[in-house]
Amino acid sequence: xxxxxxxxxxxxxxxxxxxxxxxxxxxxxxxxxxxxxxxxxxxxxxxxxxxxxxxxxxxxxxxxxxxxxxxxxxxxxxxxxxxxxxxxxxxxxxxxxxxxxxxxxxxxxxxxxxxxxxxxxxxxxxxxxxxxxxxxxxxxxxxxxxxxxxxxxxxxxxxxxxxxxxxxxxxxxxxxxxxxxxxxxxxxxxxxxxxxxxxxxxxxxxxxxxxxxxxxxxxxxxxxxxxxxxxxxxxxxxxxxxxxxxxxxxxxxxxxxxxxxxxxxxxxxxxxxxxxxxxxxxxxxxxxxxxxxxxxxxxxxxxxxxxxxxxxxxxxxxxxxxxxxxxxxxxxxxxxxxxxxxx
Amino acid sequence: xxxxxxxxxxxxxxxxxxxxxxxxxxxxxxxxxxxxxxxxxxxxxxxxxxxxxxxxxxxxxxxxxxxxxxxxxxxxxxxxxxxxxxxxxxxxxxxxxxxxxxxxxxxxxxxxxxxxxxxxxxxxxxxxxxxxxxxxxxxxxxxxxxxxxxxxxxxxxxxxxxxxxxxxxxxxxxxxxxxxxxxxxxxxxxxxxxxxxxxxxxxxxxxxxxxxxxxxxxxxxxxxxxxxxxxxxxxxxxxxxxxxxxxxxxxxxxxxxxxxxxxxxxxxxxxxxxxxxxxxxxxxxxxxxxxxxxxxxxxxxxxxxxxxxxxxxxxxxxxxxxxxxxxxxxxxxxxxxxxxxxxxxxxxxxxxxxxxxxxxxxxxxxxxxxxxxxxxxxxxxxxxxxxxxxxxxxxxxxxxxxxxxxxxxxxxxxxxxxxxxxxxxxxxxxxxxxxxxxxxxxxxxxxxxxxxxxxxxxxxxxxxxxxxxxxxxxxxxxxxxxxxxxxxxxxxxxxxxxxxxxxxxxxxxxxxxxxxxxxxxxxxxxxxxxxxxxxxxxxxxxxxxxxxxxxxxxxxxxxxxxxxxxxxxxxxxxxxxxxxxxxxxxxxxxxxxxxxxxxxxxxxxxxxxxxxxxxxxxxxxxx
Numbered sequence: 001x002x003x004x005x006x007x008x009x010x011x012x013x014x015x016x017x018x019x020x021x022x023x024x025x026x027x028x029x030x031x032x033x034x035x036x037x038x039x040x041x042x043x044x045x046x047x048x049x050x051x052x053x054x055x056x057x058x059x060x061x062x063x064x065x066x067x068x069x070x071x072x073x074x075x076x077x078x079x080x081x082x083x084x085x086x087x088x089x090x091x092x093x094x095x096x097x098x099x100x101x102x103x104x105x106x107x108x109x110x111x112x113x114x115x116x117x118x119x120x121x122x123x124x125x126x127x128x129x130x131x132x133x134x135x136x137x138x139x140x141x142x143x144x145x146x147x148x149x150x151x152x153x154x155x156x157x158x159x160x161x162x163x164x165x166x167x168x169x170x171x172x173x174x175x176x177x178x179x180x181x182x183x184x185x186x187x188x189x190x191x192x193x194x195x196x197x198x199x200x201x202x203x204x205x206x207x208x209x210x211x212x213x214x215x216x217x218x219x220x221x222x223x224x225x226x227x228x229x230x231x232x233x234x235x236x237x238x239x240x241x242x243x244x245x246x247x248x249x250x251x252x253x254x255x256x257x258x259x260x261x262x263x264x265x266x267x268x269x270x271x272x273x274x275x276x277x278x279x280x281x282x283x284x285x286x287x288x289x290x291x292x293x294x295x296x297x298x299x300x301x302x303x304x305x306x307x308x309x310x311x312x313x314x315x316x317x318x319x320x321x322x323x324x325x326x327x328x329x330x331x332x333x334x335x336x337x338x339x340x341x342x343x
Numbered sequence: 344x345x346x347x348x349x350x351x352x353x354x355x356x357x358x359x360x361x362x363x364x365x366x367x368x369x370x371x372x373x374x375x376x377x378x379x380x381x382x383x384x385x386x387x388x389x390x391x392x393x394x395x396x397x398x399x400x401x402x403x404x405x406x407x408x409x410x411x412x413x414x415x416x417x418x419x420x421x422x423x424x425x426x427x428x429x430x431x432x433x434x435x436x437x438x439x440x441x442x443x444x445x446x447x448x449x450x451x452x453x454x455x456x457x458x459x460x461x462x463x464x465x466x467x468x469x470x471x472x473x474x475x476x477x478x479x480x481x482x483x484x485x486x487x488x489x490x491x492x493x494x495x496x497x498x499x500x501x502x503x504x505x506x507x508x509x510x511x512x513x514x515x516x517x518x519x520x521x522x523x524x525x526x527x528x529x530x531x532x533x534x535x536x537x538x539x540x541x542x543x544x545x546x547x548x549x550x551x552x553x554x555x556x557x558x559x560x561x562x563x564x565x566x567x568x569x570x571x572x573x574x575x576x577x578x579x580x581x582x583x584x585x586x587x588x589x590x591x592x593x594x595x596x597x598x599x600x601x602x603x604x605x606x607x608x609x610x611x612x613x614x615x616x617x618x619x620x621x622x623x624x625x626x627x628x629x630x631x632x633x634x635x636x637x638x639x640x641x642x643x644x645x646x647x648x649x650x651x652x653x654x655x656x657x658x659x660x661x662x663x664x665x666x667x668x669x670x671x672x673x674x675x676x677x678x679x680x681x682x683x684x685x686x687x688x689x690x691x692x693x694x695x696x697x698x699x700x701x702x703x704x705x706x707x708x709x710x711x712x713x714x715x716x717x718x719x720x721x722x723x724x725x726x727x728x729x730x731x732x733x734x735x736x737x738x739x740x741x742x743x744x745x746x747x748x749x750x751x752x753x754x755x756x757x758x759x760x761x762x763x764x765x766x767x768x769x770x771x772x773x774x775x776x777x778x779x780x781x782x783x784x785x786x787x788x789x790x791x792x793x794x795x796x797x798x799x800x801x802x803x804x805x806x807x808x809x810x811x812x813x814x815x816x817x818x819x820x821x822x823x824x825x826x827x828x829x830x831x832x833x834x835x836x837x838x839x840x841x842x843x844x845x846x847x848x849x850x851x852x853x854x855x856x857x858x859x860x861x862x863x864x865x866x867x868x869x870x871x872x873x874x875x876x877x878x879x880x881x882x883x884x885x886x887x888x889x890x891x892x893x894x895x896x897x898x899x900x901x902x903x904x905x906x907x908x909x910x911x912x913x914x915x916x917x918x919x920x921x922x923x924x925x926x927x928x929x930x931x932x933x934x935x936x937x938x939x940x941x942x943x944x945x946x947x948x949x950x951x952x953x954x955x956x957x958x959x960x961x962x963x964x965x966x
Contacts, residue, residue, distance in 0.1 A: 294572035
């Protein structure tokens with residue numbers, strides 16, 4: 001078939017899951033990921049011990065505390081043990097899935113993470129789907145109509161929003177659509193994830209209502225990146241011979257773009273999508289702060305300010321693992337999209 | 344070749360068929376619009392409206408600080424201790440007028456002649472929220488737990504270090520025996536917990552008291568719900584012995600950004616905003632004069648000072664750190680402070696939201712407030728400061744720099760908190776003023792000043808403490824006993840001050856049970872501290888906060904005449920708050936209608952767009 005012939009790279013890729021090359025490739029990437037994870041485990045412990053500040057003194061600052069109480073704090077946190085003992089203890093527990101107990105919240109780190117993770121995923125995940133879809137759609141359109149008014153408008157707006165500080169845009173949205181400005185009524189809550197006390201469907205609506213402004217902020221600030229990467233990779237394909245062939249055989253422009261140009265231009269966007277997907281779990285500190293969203297970004301900030309060592313270590317390990325796993329997945333997807341990768 | 348490819352030959356109409364991607368986008372767009380519309384339904388009105396609909400009077404307070412624990416044995420943060428202050432009574436409270444001790448759980452108290460035994464009469468009309476009576480046994484159990492369980496002593500252990508024995512001979516009598524006299528026995532800020540609930544707790548270091556609600560307490564409010572970094576919900580305790588609060592519910596709602604909290608106040612989503620720790624001058628100015636909003640400004644409980652390193656040392660006599668030795672000369676310290684124009688700092692940096700600093704304890708604590716006499720006062724006088732430096736042997740060289748006998752120019756490192764804009768602004772003024780005196784200055788602004796501070800590696804530092812109605816703690820941090828035992832350990836000391844005269848006065852005030860005589864000794868301590876010149880108080884920042892008058896009709900400040908609302912030494916504000924007449928704060932119904940209309944329009948627009956897009960595609964494309 002003609003269409004198969006002209007979209008050669010992608011079509012071949014679909015047939016390319018053959019032989020031993022791919023399993024070897026997968027094993028190599030998975031091995032690399034495991035080594036990276038171990039490196040993160042070790043780095044996480046020592047890196048955060050370089051942060052200035054005594055957790056016990058920070059936590060008890062401004063309160064009447066006796067020397068015996070300070071000693072008790074250190075004993076409870078295991079800070080009275082030699083560093084190597086703290087390290088081996090940390091590694092042993094981390095490898096068995098125990099990330100320790102938060103100093104400031106007196107709660108297992110894993111509980112704090114699982115408490116905030118769904119909130120973060122709801123916010124960043126919703127935003128991720130929207131800004132990736134929007135960015136890719138507009139990026140493809142822009143490239144296809146390069147130089148036209150629509151393209152310039154799209155690229156200009158995306159670049160402008162991409163350079164806007166998210167906290168500033170968030171505050172602006174709160175003032176305009178949260179509080180209401182002039183004829184615009186305050187349609188959305190000014191912050192938080194829920195009003196509290198709602199149940200069932202009312203709760204879902206309540207959370208969704210709170211989600212609107214932070215998601216709009218994130219989408220506005222983030223979609224530009226996807227748009228620009230997609231646009232530039234589609235532009236790279238624009239002069240390709242196989243597109244000329246596709247047009248020559250009489251294919252509609254829309255189909256030339258969708259079936260031939262876009263699939264071959266996807267690789268850089270896929271990288272970006274997976275990197276962004278890895279980042280979604282880390283939360284977005286500024287947006288979470290402005291909208292008082294109880295997510296992992298805000299938790300990480302609180303952990304750093306003490307420093308709450310088990311919590312920062314746990315979160316660091318978790319964030320880094322997410323990025324490593326997503327990057328590895330991206331690596332595993334490449335050969336399926338383009339057989340030249342992983343040969 | 345697929346049928347679609349054949350139809351794709353019509354290149355003369357490139358924009359007409361939107362095909363699958365267009366449909367997909369239209370569907371996503373419509374879904375997003377409908378999603379948004381769903382979000383914008385009036386089913387989720389702002390909190391106070393929802394609760395008003397249920398006939399409840401709700402007071403919503405915007406807070407930013409996360410709760411560390413809801414266990415009174417572990418909680419140390421202001422937000423947590425403020426909430427626990429509402430749910431558990433203490434033995435004594437502080438009068439909202441002048442902060443003198445007034446009955447709490449104890450109706451009266453008396454020390455023995457030898458000053459070593461205190462007997463408290465426990466009220467018989469107090470009940471736990473589960474209906475059981477509050478007895479002296481609960482108080483005795485709480486104190487004994489603090490004395491015997493190290494984990495339980497985490498937050499409040501310092502209150503019982505001088506206790507030798509605590510007993511409850513009867514349900515209304517509590518007896519505390521001391522190792523040595525202690526004047527702070529009417530300032531035991533320890534939440535008394537119900538023994539019948541807490542005796543089952545196995546490990547106090549891990550029990551956060553935040554899983555089972557309602558939490559049994561005996562304060563004016565009962566803790567009924569909590570979700571980390573979202574809200575803390577309390578209900579009025581209708582059987583509170585002092586009388587039920589006027590609001591039915593008190594909600595602490597999280598706003599991590601102060602500007603967002605102010606926006607929420609404007610909208611009416613919250614009734615009160617305290618600020619972190621106060622509203623900024625710009626926020627206060629923007630709220631002043633706004634309809635239905637009252638900005639409350641009162642004397643704060645903090646002092647803002649410049650601490651001088653007197654040469655860090657440990658209790659074992661070992662010296663450490665690298666404080667500039669020239670600062671050991673009192674004339675140099677006094678000269679530095681005399682070159683500081685406190686009035687300008689209050690006007691320009693604090694923008695009039697502070698009071699000029701004098702003695703160590705802020706003026707709101709009238710019993711202990713002291714200020715220097717005119718002959719003692721180190722008032723702003725740069726020329727006299729120059730003379731003092733000359734006398735001390737630090738004369739100006741040809742370049743106009745003050746040099747010591749060793750020929751080295753004076754240059755001080757000032758430790759500042761990078762997170763505090765006031766530190767940076769004041770630092771710039773100091774640089775200018777001391778520069779005119781011929782003294783160089785380096786401003787070291789750090790996110791976390793603890794390390795250089797504890798190591799004594801600084802010359803001067805910006806310092807500040809919140810003072811309690813009983814000033815014992817802020818006085819104790821300048822005693823020799825508060826120094827670290829060894830250079831490697833951490834002491835309770837603030838900035839390594841150790842002065843024999845001051846220590847003698849400290850011991851004397853702690854053993855003095857007569858309030859007036861004790862206050863007199865405390866003032867002597869403040870005078871001594873002032874003369875030493877190691878703690879120079881520059882200002883007392885005001886408490887600046889705001890509330891909605893269409894939600895809160897009246898609320899008690901502390902001190903009553905003019906004071907703060909959030910973070911009081913007691914539950915007076917929230918307990919006394921009177922709701923405004925219902926209806927005045929709503930406006931919710933009209934907004935709800937607008938929201939509903941907009942939502943409907945958006946849904947219809949989304950659905951319409953979707954249909955139009957579908958119709959524009961050809962029948963073949965849809966097949």
